[in-house]
Amino acid sequence: MESSCYIGGPGVGKGTQCTRIAETFGFTHLSVGDLLRKEISSNTEYGAMILETITKGKIVASEVTVKLLKTAIESSETDRFLIDGFPRSEENRVAYEQIIGIEPEVVLFFDCNEEEMLKRVLHRNQGRVDDNVDTTMQRLKVFEAYTLPVIRYYSQKGKLHKINAIGTEDEIFERVRPIFAK
Numbered sequence: 001m002e003s004s005c006y007i008g009g010p011g012v013g014k015g016t017q018c019t020r021i022a023e024t025f026g027f028t029h030l031s032v033g034d035l036l037r038k039e040i041s042s043n044t045e046y047g048a049m050i051l052e053t054i055t056k057g058k059i060v061a062s063e064v065t066v067k068l069l070k071t072a073i074e075s076s077e078t079d080r081f082l083i084d085g086f087p088r089s090e091e092n093r094v095a096y097e098q099i100i101g102i103e104p105e106v107v108l109f110f111d112c113n114e115e116e117m118l119k120r121v122l123h124r125n126q127g128r129v130d131d132n133v134d135t136t137m138q139r140l141k142v143f144e145a146y147t148l149p150v151i152r153y154y155s156q157k158g159k160l161h162k163i164n165a166i167g168t169e170d171e172i173f174e175r176v177r178p179i180f181a182k
């Protein structure tokens, strides 16, 4: 199995770029946020807890997210994955590595200022419960407190690619392309 992870603040453009990377380089795109939203819309045992956590901009317990990821990976016919929006905390990272049993080959960190991220979230228009100022401010705090340590970890391991996420979608994709076009 081959995998790469994509992290960055709210609305920075992870999903947008992941879609293009997956299409261009033949990966299966797994968005952990989408897996969680599916649990809400399917009213599963975790649905209510996930809705509350997402609405507050907090991080869902690793046991739930890793379980969802494991099921998605095991039910896929491919073995090349692109994991969008995960790991969001050191706890997530350790749980993933223990349960799935491997580390991602590369980790992309999309970097952008908070003002632009907020603007992108508020213009998204997809009816997401977390696309509002209060939740986004909370998500930015969670990102600093819990996700930055993950970024530091992968940077120390030499796996991190920091991508400047300011510019057009095409410009950003051209910054990503050389990582995979080997």
Ligand SMILES: Nc1ncnc2c1ncn2[C@@H]1O[C@H](COP(=O)(O)OP(=O)(O)OP(=O)(O)O)[C@@H](O)[C@H]1O
Pocket: 008, 009, 010, 011, 012, 013, 014, 015, 016, 017, 033, 085, 120, 121, 123, 124, 125, 165, 166, 167, 168, 169, 172
């Ligand atoms: N380079 C860009 N410039 C301007 N807007 C962009 C850019 N890339 C993506 N967007 C837009 O910003 C919004 C957020 O993008 P996207 O959903 O890809 O972000 P995300 O990082 O996955 O966010 P989240 O973590 O909240 O899921 C979307 O409306 C998208 O069309």
Ligand SMILES: O=c1ccn([C@@H]2O[C@H](COP(=O)(O)O)[C@@H](O)[C@H]2O)c(=O)[nH]1
Pocket: 010, 032, 033, 034, 036, 053, 054, 055, 057, 058, 059, 060, 061, 065, 084, 085, 086, 087, 088, 092, 130, 139
């Ligand atoms: O690993 C994860 C991924 C997501 N969440 C929760 O979902 C929302 C939205 O996630 P997106 O990746 O931006 O779609 C996020 O704010 C978290 O509340 C999570 O807990 N763990």
Ligand SMILES: [Mg+2]
Pocket: 014, 015, 031, 033, 085
């Ligand atoms: Mg997304």
